[in-house]
Amino acid sequence: MGHRVLQTLAHRPFPPPQGPWVMAMQWLDLAFLHWPVLAAALQPLLPRDLEIDEHSGTAWLGVVPFRMRGVRARFLPPLPGSGAFAELNVRTYVRHRGIAGVWFFSLDAASRLAVRAARASFRLPYFDASMRCERHGEGVHYHSERTHAGAPPAVFAAHWWPTAAPSVPHGDSLAHWLVERYALFAAAKDGSVRVGHVHHEPWRLAPAEVELQRCDMTRLCGVELHGAPPLAHAAMPLDVVAWAPRRPAAIEAVPVA
Numbered sequence: 151m152g153h154r155v156l157q158t159l160a161h162r163p164f165p166p167p168q169g170p171w172v173m174a175m176q177w178l179d180l181a182f183l184h185w186p187v188l189a190a191a192l193q194p195l196l197p198r199d200l201e202i203d204e205h206s207g208t209a210w211l212g213v214v215p216f217r218m219r220g221v222r223a224r225f226l227p228p229l230p231g232s233g234a235f236a237e238l239n240v241r242t243y244v245r246h247r248g249i250a251g252v253w254f255f256s257l258d259a260a261s262r263l264a265v266r267a268a269r270a271s272f273r274l275p276y277f278d279a280s281m282r283c284e285r286h287g288e289g290v291h292y293h294s295e296r297t298h299a300g301a302p303p304a305v306f307a308a309h310w311w312p313t314a315a316p317s318v319p320h321g322d323s324l325a326h327w328l329v330e331r332y333a334l335f336a337a338a339k340d341g342s343v344r345v346g347h348v349h350h351e352p353w354r355l356a357p358a359e360v361e362l363q364r365c366d367m368t369r370l371c372g373v374e375l376h377g378a379p380p381l382a383h384a385a386m387p388l389d390v391v392a393w394a395p396r397r398p399a400a401i402e403a404v405p406v407a
Contacts, residue, residue, distance in 0.1 A: 171391035178387035180216030183380035235261035236281035251333030307363040312356035346395040354386040
């Protein structure tokens with residue numbers, strides 16, 4: 151899967167890093183739910199070297215439920231019991247040295263092994279959760295309840311469905327700005343920034359309707375949604391490869407082969 155994914159590079163804002171990718175996976179049954187927020191509410195929650203990225207003067211907070219499938223390390227098959235699971239992340243959009251990326255406030259997952267591996271290797275705020283993701287026709291029913299020992303409780307329950315055919319968002323659209331990001335940032339023990347890279351083909355999105363029954367997920371970043379409806383998109387499945395986190399450095403080209 152990895153070499154096939156890397157055959158398409160022209161859509162990226164910068165080349166992928168040198169060196170081999172370390173993880174491969176597929177993302178499916180994914181919804182992007184976004185709310186506009188004040189940058190001033192989020193900036194104090196970031197490491198000192200990151201700045202909130204804004205679109206037309208507005209910051210955005212995203213809640214992204216989905217399923218993973220075929221999760222595996224390079225050259226290895228998926229591990230039994232950990233190669234497929236649901237995940238839910240809460241994110242905002244940031245910049246570091248001119249590179250646009252994603253900052254995660256939390257990531258809930260229905261795989262104890264994946265949670266511990268991601269906490270140890272990527273230093274990301276992963277939490278154990280009991281999760282259910284069920285497809286009914288074109289719609290997806292999703293429920294997540296955090297079960298991580300010592301973590302604040304958080305429940306997410308929603309049903310969403312596309313309302314039009316999917317397409318690749320235009321390059322100057324808000325949807326493109328929100329989703330076409332190939333760097334994620336995390337904080338090391340000393341507070342410095344680490345960057346992980348991912349690669350996939352361009353997102354194909356459909357506008358979506360969502361019935362949001364409950365969403366506690368933004369409490370870790372102190373943002374109350376007050377029942378405001380999100381900007382919602384349903385995404386088509388993607389094959390993804392990821393590189394191990396590293397210190398930020400100059401972006402260099404990497405051959406496809």
